Amino acid sequence: MIIVFKPNATKQQKAHVENYLTAHGFDYHPSQGQEQAIYGIIGDTTKLTPEFFKVFDGVSDAFRVQESYKRCSRAFHPLNSKVKIGNTTIGGNEITVMAGPCSVESKKMLDDISKEIVTYGANVIRGGAFKPRSSPYDFQGLGEEGLIYLRETGDKYGIPVVSEIMAISDIPLFEKYIDVIQIGARNMQNFALLKELANVDKPILLKRGISATIEEWLNSAEYLASKGNQKIILCERGIRTFEKSTRFTLDLSSVPVIKKKSHLPIIVDPSHPMGQRELVIPMARAAIAAGADGIMVEVHNNPDEALSDGAQSLYPKQFKELMKEIKIIAGALGKTIAKN
Numbered sequence: 433m434i435i436v437f438k439p440n441a442t443k444q445q446k447a448h449v450e451n452y453l454t455a456h457g458f459d460y461h462p463s464q465g466q467e468q469a470i471y472g473i474i475g476d477t478t479k480l481t482p483e484f485f486k487v488f489d490g491v492s493d494a495f496r497v498q499e500s501y502k503r504c505s506r507a508f509h510p511l512n513s514k515v516k517i518g519n520t521t522i523g524g525n526e527i528t529v530m531a532g533p534c535s536v537e538s539k540k541m542l543d544d545i546s547k548e549i550v551t552y553g554a555n556v557i558r559g560g561a562f563k564p565r566s567s568p569y570d571f572q573g574l575g576e577e578g579l580i581y582l583r584e585t586g587d588k589y590g591i592p593v594v595s596e597i598m599a600i601s602d603i604p605l606f607e608k609y610i611d612v613i614q615i616g617a618r619n620m621q622n623f624a625l626l627k628e629l630a631n632v633d634k635p636i637l638l639k640r641g642i643s644a645t646i647e648e649w650l651n652s653a654e655y656l657a658s659k660g661n662q663k664i665i666l667c668e669r670g671i672r673t674f675e676k677s678t679r680f681t682l683d684l685s686s687v688p689v690i691k692k693k694s695h696l697p698i699i700v701d702p703s704h705p706m707g708q709r710e711l712v713i714p715m716a717r718a719a720i721a722a723g724a725d726g727i728m729v730e731v732h733n734n735p736d737e738a739l740s741d742g743a744q745s746l747y748p749k750q751f752k753e754l755m756k757e758i759k760i761i762a763g764a765l766g767k768t769i770a771k772n
């Protein structure tokens with residue numbers, strides 16, 4: 433961290449900062465410019481904040497040189513990190529496609545949808561069993577029954593499954609049935625849940641919070657990485673802005689920004705931000721073009737009767753077309769669609 437003193441900072445004001453640093457086990461490297469003194473703090477500064485020093489008398493500015501999300505930063509780990517899920521490796525040259533219904537509604541519907549999407553090339557089957565619905569009167573998911581159907585379907589087709597967790601108490605169920613544990617947008621900053629999942633030996637799909645900055649998102653990933661779970665996949669799913677034409681604004685700029693700041697793989701969910709199926713397809717294509725390591729899309733065989741998110745769910749045939757299109761885009765970037 434760097435502390436910049438005001439041009440008229442007094443010796444006493446500098447001594448106050450110096451005493452604080454030495455009393456807390458830090459060393460510092462002063463350098464005196466023509467007008468201002470600049471101190472470089474030496475030591476593990478992860479517990480210090482620039483805001484704390486900015487209000488010291490005589491200090492004009494303070495900022496970090498190293499990000500607070502140390503383990504997730506590219507500076508810490510220059511090469512892309514790769515997360516293996518089934519036969520697929522996310523974060524390398526392969527594009528991973530996760531697809532399936534918003535909610536698992538019955539064993540049959542999950543099987544009917546999976547049969548088609550697996551034929552068209554999906555690498556991971558998605559489906560919610562514990563749903564974060566805005567209204568308590570909306571379908572809340574089948575709970576454990578839904579997880580069991582996911583496991584049975586995944587085993588039948590030899591494909592890994594991903595589902596969203598909402599409560600710490602459900603961790604044993606997810607450890608038993610699910611291959612990739614999803615943390616939904618609404619729980620990105622549920623730090624208690626993150627701390628517990630840091631000890632779980634499963635890949636975690638961490639969605640971006642509805643109003644989260646990229647820095648906050650990476651700090652949430654750091655909760656997992658700092659305690660030893662390095663198998664993290666980020667998922668951009670749109671943020672809330674003033675624009676009302678879509679459910680959320682899909683921030684595809686986060687893809688190259690994440691690639692610059694972090695070594696973690698990132699996929700994009702174009703379904704939840706766009707909200708209408710015809711808008712999902714162009715943004716899925718754009719996500720691959722922007723450099724995402726994969727996509728997650730909702731697919732339903734009878735979306736008019738879906739218990740959640742029918743309007744944004746692709747028909748299986750649309751998913752088939754999308755797979756063909758992203759293959760071409762991936763090819764233009766020297767990537768391939770992972771085999772399932």
Ligand code: PEP
Pocket residue numbers: 534560564596615616617618639669701704
């Ligand atoms: C979902 O993937 O089913 C979901 C609820 O997504 P999000 O957390 O991004 O809203």
Ligand code: MN
Pocket residue numbers: 534535704730740741
């Ligand atoms: Mn959904």
